[in-house]
Amino acid sequence: MSRLAIDAGGTWLRYELVGKEEVCGKFPSRERELSNFIESMIEKHPDIDAIAVSFAGQVHEGVILSAPNIEVEEPEIETFVETRLGIPLRIENDLNCAALAESVYWNEKELAALYSGTGLGGGIVTGGEILHGWRSLAGEVGHLPYKEAPFRCGCGKNNCLELYASGSGIKKWMDRFGCGENPDLQRLRLSENENCRGIAETYTEALLYAAAAMVTLLNPKILVLGGGVVTHNPDLVDTVRERIGNYALAASCVGLRVEMTHIENASLEGAKLLLDTM
Structure with a gap:
């Protein structure tokens, strides 16, 4: 099985597939909407069993409240992915994720x-x-x-x-x-x-x-x-x-x-x- 980490930033969307095969990449955020990208990744990698998203916007309890620099089609992203695709997803504000990583580093x-x-x-x-x-x-x-x-x-x-x-x-x-x-x-x-x-x-x-x-x-x-x-x-x-x-x-x-x-x-x-x- 593998797990998908995504950083949806204001300029770039970066991703990394962690597990039996290491896949990573990035592309301009405006080129691809987040929920569509997640669906495409699951089609390519059906063994994905968990997704975590760092998001450049305001997020509360799995719902995107505001995304000034990113197109969002599915604001209730956790429910959308878990209901439609059957995969657990957790989403956090990108700076919360960065602070967490910095806390571990330092x-x-x-x-x-x-x-x-x-x-x-x-x-x-x-x-x-x-x-x-x-x-x-x-x-x-x-x-x-x-x-x-x-x-x-x-x-x-x-x-x-x-x-x-x-x-x-x-x-x-x-x-x-x-x-x-x-x-x-x-x-x-x-x-x-x-x-x-x-x-x-x-x-x-x-x-x-x-x-x-x-x-x-x-x-x-x-x-x-x-x-x-x-x-x-x-x-x-x-x-x-x-x-x-x-x-x-x-x-x-x-x-x-x-x-x-x-x-x-x-x-x-x-x-x-x-x-x-x-």
């Missing part, structure tokens, strides 16, 4: 993960367990009110942190100021255009604000930074280390470690950890 039970990629999100592990909140919405730092923008977030608001401290936010500002197509922070920092340089500066300030919010509210022992924007700009980790004390509650910074993720696909690794609990 061997730390009090940890927060802050990832800036297509979106901006956080995951929390306390006492060695994922912190879900009442409706599994804990960690949605990207949707904290920050500053009004001339465009809207995928959630519908126009003042989310995600509009400033994410890859999609950077792209929106670049389109507004005519800064080109490639959302490269280093290129923006060196631009001769003041507005383009300002995008990079604003991103850093917003990321510090997000990090400070998580540190002040959650008091983790380790804050792990990840996501595509951060991993392509590792100097951001040093910036957060050096400046977090200017933004967060001082007492919450005592003994705090700020680390770059060392896991290539933490959300997918977290989904694999979920499989071990099924």
Whole structure:
């Protein structure tokens, strides 16, 4: 028998079949809807007996509540798969999965993960367990009110942190100021255009604000930074280390470690950890 782990992100859908045959791959998320992909995988691999999904959206008790960057045809995904296909499925928010994987990697039970990629999100592990909140919405730092923008977030608001401290936010500002197509922070920092340089500066300030919010509210022992924007700009980790004390509650910074993720696909690794609990 084999088990299927999926990371349905805002940009890529990654998957890994764990068992008698090792199969893995990725493709742009917009190319294939999640439930259709699961059905196709089961047709190809009828020995799949469990599925775990890391999902870039708001998820509660097996139901996708919101998916700003992903097409969803079957929001009640757990019931759909278990009823129609007879296979147990567990789905978690992608940052919850990433935080779980980071907790195992760092061997730390009090940890927060802050990832800036297509979106901006956080995951929390306390006492060695994922912190879900009442409706599994804990960690949605990207949707904290920050500053009004001339465009809207995928959630519908126009003042989310995600509009400033994410890859999609950077792209929106670049389109507004005519800064080109490639959302490269280093290129923006060196631009001769003041507005383009300002995008990079604003991103850093917003990321510090997000990090400070998580540190002040959650008091983790380790804050792990990840996501595509951060991993392509590792100097951001040093910036957060050096400046977090200017933004967060001082007492919450005592003994705090700020680390770059060392896991290539933490959300997918977290989904694999979920499989071990099924």
